[in-house]
Amino acid sequence: MAKLDNSPPRGTRDMLPDEVSRRELLIGRLVSAYEVFGFRRIETPALEDISRLSSGEGGENEKLVYKVLKRGLDPVVDTGTSPDDLVDLGLRFDLTVPLTRFYANNQAQLPAPFRAMQIGPVWRAERPQRGRFRQFTQCDIDTLGEPGVLAEAELLEATLSALASAGVEPVEARVNDRRLLAAIATACGVGAGRRSSFLVTLDKLDKIGWPGVKAELVERDFGAAVAEETERVVTLLASAVDAGDMLARAADLVPGVADEVLGGLASTADALERLQQDPDGPSGFSYAVDPTIVRGLGYYTGQIFELRHPKAAGSVAGGGRYDGLVGRSLGRQVPACGISIGFERIVDLAEMAPPELGVAVVYDRADELGATLSAARRIRAAGRRATLVPKRSNLRAQLDGLSREGFTSFVVLEGGEAGEERALRSARPSGG
RNA sequence: GUGGCCGUAGCUCAGCUGGUUAGAGCGCCAGGUUGUGGCCCUGGAGGUCGGGGGUUCAAGUCCCCUCGGUCACCCCA
Numbered sequence: 001m002a003k004l005d006n007s008p009p010r011g012t013r014d015m016l017p018d019e020v021s022r023r024e025l026l027i028g029r030l031v032s033a034y035e036v037f038g039f040r041r042i043e044t045p046a047l048e049d050i051s052r053l054s055s056g057e058g059g060e061n062e063k064l065v066y067k068v069l070k071r072g073l074d075p076v077v078d079t080g081t082s083p084d085d086l087v088d089l090g091l092r093f094d095l096t097v098p099l100t101r102f103y104a105n106n107q108a109q110l111p112a113p114f115r116a117m118q119i120g121p122v123w124r125a126e127r128p129q130r131g132r133f134r135q136f137t138q139c140d141i142d143t144l145g146e147p148g149v150l151a152e153a154e155l156l157e158a159t160l161s162a163l164a165s166a167g168v169e170p171v172e173a174r175v176n177d178r179r180l181l182a183a184i185a186t187a188c189g190v191g192a193g194r195r196s197s198f199l200v201t202l203d204k205l206d207k208i209g210w211p212g213v214k215a216e217l218v219e220r221d222f223g224a225a226v227a228e229e230t231e232r233v234v235t236l237l238a239s240a241v242d243a244g245d246m247l248a249r250a251a252d253l254v255p256g257v258a259d260e261v262l263g264g265l266a267s268t269a270d271a272l273e274r275l276q277q278d279p280d281g282p283s284g285f286s287y288a289v290d291p292t293i294v295r296g297l298g299y300y301t302g303q304i305f306e307l308r309h310p311k312a313a314g315s316v317a318g319g320g321r322y323d324g325l326v327g328r329s330l331g332r333q334v335p336a337c338g339i340s341i342g343f344e345r346i347v348d349l350a351e352m353a354p355p356e357l358g359v360a361v362v363y364d365r366a367d368e369l370g371a372t373l374s375a376a377r378r379i380r381a382a383g384r385r386a387t388l389v390p391k392r393s394n395l396r397a398q399l400d401g402l403s404r405e406g407f408t409s410f411v412v413l414e415g416g417e418a419g420e421e422r423a424l425r426s427a428r429p430s431g432g
Numbered sequence: 433g434u435g436g437c438c439g440u441a442g443c444u445c446a447g448c449u450g451g452u453u454a455g456a457g458c459g460c461c462a463g464g465u466u467g468u469g470g471c472c473c474u475g476g477a478g479g480u481c482g483g484g485g486g487u488u489c490a491a492g493u494c495c496c497c498u499c500g501g502u503c504a505c506c507c508c509a
Contacts, residue, residue, distance in 0.1 A: 007482090007500060060507055063433085094509085122509085127433075129502070131509080138509060200507090296507060314508060342509025362468090393462070399469045412468060425469070 011126065011134025018406075021355035023137075026166055026347055027119060030139050033162035037154065039117040039141045044098035046091055046121065052101060053090040057325060059298035064124040066091040091123040095140040096299070096322065096338055103144050103336075104329035113145035119343075131313025131345050140319075142338030144326065149264045151337040152303045152321065153271035159307065159317055159339050160275070161282045167351030169284030171316065174306045175268050176293045178320070180250065183257035184237075184291065188230045190222065196298075198222060202230065203294035210235075234291060243269035243289045250291070261302075265289055268303060299325045305339055311349060317341040358385030359421065360407040362398070364414070365390055371416025378418070379411075399424060 008014055015023070031041065053065050068089040092098050095118045103110065118140040128134060141158055143151040156173060163171050181199055182192075190198045201216045208216070214227040233253050240246030247262045247269075272287040295304045295318060302321030309316045319339030326334035359379050363372045372388065379386035391412070392398040402410060403424040411421045 010500065064507085124508080125433095126507075128500095129504090132507095133509090136509065312509095316509075318509065340509060345509060393464095394466090396466070396469045396471090403469085410468080419468075422468070 009134070011128035011132075013133070013135075018355060022350075022352050023343070023347060025352045025355075026343075026350050027139075029166045029350075030162045030341070031117070031119070033165045034117050034141055034158055036161075037115065037141075037158045039115040039158065041117045041119070042099075042102060043120065044092075044095070044102050044118065046123075047089045048092050048098055048101065050087050050090045052097060052329075053093065055328060057097070057297075057299040057328065059296050061093040061124060061297065064126055065093055066123050066125055093124050094122055094297075095120065095138050095340065096142070096297075096325070099140070099142055099144075099338070100322075100326045100336070101329050103326055103334065107330065110144075113143050113151070116140070116142045116144065118142075129313070131342075133344060137343035139341040139343055140338055142336060144336045145334055146337070147323075147335040149267045149271075149303065151335075152264070152268050152305075155319065155337060155339045156268070156272060156305060157275055157281070159341065160285050162341070163307070163316070163346065164282030164284055166346065168309060168316070168346045168349045170310070171285045172308045173272065173285060173287040174290040174293050174308070175265060175272075175287065175303060176290055177261050177265055177303045178300050179261045179302065180254065180257050180265070180291060181294060183254045183261075184230075184233060186256045187254045188233055189226045194222070198226075198230075199294045200296075202234070202292055205234070205292045237291045243273075246289050246291070264303060295320060297322075302337070307339075307341075309346070309349060312345045314345065315342070316345050355406050356385075356408050357387060357406040358408060359387070360402045360410040360424070361386050361388045361418070362391045362395075362410055362412045363388055363416075367413060367416045372413055375411075375413050375416060375418045 035041075047068065050065075050067060054062055056062070067087040068091070069086055070088050099116060099118060103114065103116075119137065121135050121137050123135050126132060126134060139162075141155055143155060152175075156175075160171060160173065163169070181202075182195060184202075185195045185198050186192075188198075197220055198217070201213055201220060204216070205213050210231050214224075214231060217227040217230065218224055236253055237246055237249055240249055244266065247266050250257055250262055251259075269287070269289050275281040276283075276285070276287070290306075293304065293306050295306065297320075299322040300320040301323045304320030305318060306315045307317040317339055319337070321335070321337040323333065323335045326336050361372075361376045361379065363375075376386045376388050387407070389398075389402065395412075399410060407424055409421050409423045411418045413419070
């Protein structure tokens with residue numbers, strides 16, 4: 001038989017036992033942290049109707065959907081058939097779109113406001129890179145039915161507290177508002193039709209700086225005047241000494257922005273300030289109102305968030321308000337807001353104790369099987385974890401290996417009878 | 433989806449300008465010493481050099497395609 005390539009599909013990964021232990025432990029921390037705020041865990045299917053994944057609300061991500069062919073297709077496809085007619089399902093590319101369907105479907109049984117938590121895999125047909133996979137896990141919390149910025153402030157607090165409980169520090173939270181961005185675009189002379197193209201470029205400021213942003217704006221045919229005005233307005237906004245100052249400047253520099261928008265950002269910033277001062281709150285985070293963060297997804301309508309960690313590739317969490325999305329499924333507008341943690345981007349930063357495997361029961365293959373099994377069973381009956389391992393010729397080396405694996409003690413069976421249980425001296429690499 | 437770099441044992445890597453049966457360390461297995469521990473000694477298994485095609489008397493080494501990783505773009509958790 002020919003040897004096949006055993007690596008998993010591109011951008012997906014196998015998970016070893018130690019990794020799974022670590023991930024489970026981290027999920028437990030996040031779930032506990034979120035439950036304290038009243039978020040209830042739900043689950044939705046990996047598959048959704050393709051039309052729901054292609055509504056245009058998912059922005060760029062919709063181009064990355066894995067599509068599923070209809071069952072029972074004729075093996076020979078005539079050339080006149082459009083590819084779209086062959087597909088009826090797709091793998092979800094985030095947890096938010098499925099959540100809005102879930103809400104519309106189960107609304108009668110859900111409280112208002114409803115606080116949802118979802119943890120599960122999503123798929124995007126991207127080119128993989130460090131911190132970017134084709135299958136990855138998102139940890140979402142969302143509040144549906146709360147129009148006020150209490151939702152925003154609470155979601156940020158819950159996320160910061162969840163990250164802190166996992167030892168993921170320091171985290172920098174940035175907050176902005178889609179409506180402020182729209183007003184900035186207008187103030188700089190950009191028409192509504194070209195707004196998103198403008199914002200995509202502005203979003204790159206921290207990466208390519210003003211020379212890069214201005215060059216790209218000119219390249220995209222916005223003209224030198226728009227480019228200069230953008231630099232002037234945004235620089236003045238960004239050079240504010242604090243959130244309050246920035247918002248005061250915005251009222252002046254960006255005349256089109258509604259007071260409600262600036263007031264909302266002020267409330268969120270104030271809530272984060274008070275959280276930071278509170279000895280009961282999470283520490284190890286900073287925050288800023290940043291008029292240049294954009295976020296790609298098309299469905300955001302209000303405040304948007306981005307959380308970063310210095311060692312993580314890209315952002316560690318992101319989200320925002322999407323008041324229009326539930327209405328697409330329900331036919332009635334329901335305000336909604338959510339944040340998603342990128343699990344793969346924090347799992348290596350989290351401080352998790354290595355798994356403890358309990359007692360290694362070292363047996364001799366020559367001994368009677370029944371006696372061996374019952375010796376291990378007695379240990380388990382005492383509420384402990386016991387794993388049978390066959391004795392190797394070099395016991396010294398074996399014990400060392402068992403310790404590295406994560407066993408904390410061992411007993412050697414002789415004639416099926418357990419000897420004295422002894423602790424394994426730690427041979428684990430430090431920092432485990 | 434576009435472009436750059438990379439791909440040799442389970443892991444980390446060596447293999448000069450193409451030239452006999454492709455190497456090391458660690459790990460693994462068996463044994464010795466030990467006799468319920470980190471040392472030491474001996475032996476062993478394990479590679480169609482990511483896969484396919486081509487150039488050549490000869491390819492791990494050169495060319496093309498493909499798969500995978502990585503970086504940049506795009507975008508994003």
